[in-house]
Amino acid sequence: MERRSIDYSWIILIVIAVIAIFAYKPVVGYLRERSSQSTGATDYQKAKEVFYDYQVWGHPNRSCAMCHAKDYEVNPEHPDIDMPDFKYVQLKGVARKYHYTLLGSPSDLVKRINRCLHSPTRIGYGTLTQQDERIRLLLIYLKKL
Numbered sequence: 001m002e003r004r005s006i007d008y009s010w011i012i013l014i015v016i017a018v019i020a021i022f023a024y025k026p027v028v029g030y031l032r033e034r035s036s037q038s039t040g041a042t043d044y045q046k047a048k049e050v051f052y053d054y055q056v057w058g059h060p061n062r063s064c065a066m067c068h069a070k071d072y073e074v075n076p077e078h079p080d081i082d083m084p085d086f087k088y089v090q091l092k093g094v095a096r097k098y099h100y101t102l103l104g105s106p107s108d109l110v111k112r113i114n115r116c117l118h119s120p121t122r123i124g125y126g127t128l129t130q131q132d133e134r135i136r137l138l139l140i141y142l143k144k145l
């Protein structure tokens with residue numbers, strides 16, 4: 001009696017297809033998360049620098065952190081802080097306070113940033129638009145507070 005050989009190749013194909021379907025999502029999700037985490041981390045680092053940098057606004061010793069972070073640093077070459085409004089004001093949950101949530105717009109928060117940025121008693125720099133890179137970075141930083 002002749003034994004018929006069974007062709008298993010279609011079973012193997014189905015197994016591969018099933019694995020591909022189930023593995024696709026977690027693998028792609030994992031890769032996406034990793035890439036967004038790494039760009040997120042460097043963006044956050046840059047954002048923190050803009051917030052703390054005492055020279056970014058074209059003045060030797062003015063930064064957001066001086067009024068909004070307890071661990072601010074002064075420029076050692078210009079240690080005097082000459083902003084009349086200089087005092088510690090804690091920033092906490094400002095993104096939510098100004099409705100910059102998942103579906104919300106940052107425009108109210110940008111207005112608040114510009115108030116400190118523009119006021120001659122604070123940074124005294126001017127007003128920036130939402131498209132400005134420094135505003136984009138400040139928003140990233142403020143969102144985490």
Ligand code: HEC
Binds near residue numbers: 083085087113115117
């Ligand atoms: C010289 C001090 C000073 C500096 C520098 C300063 N701010 Fe402020 N900021 C204040 C004061 C005082 C308030 C609270 C009163 C007000 O809203 O005007 C405030 C309020 C805010 C608020 C609203 C907080 C809330 O809870 O409603 C945000 C956001 C903010 N500042 C962001 C910034 C950013 C970003 C920078 C840097 C570009 C900056 N500030 C620089 C003094 C300062």
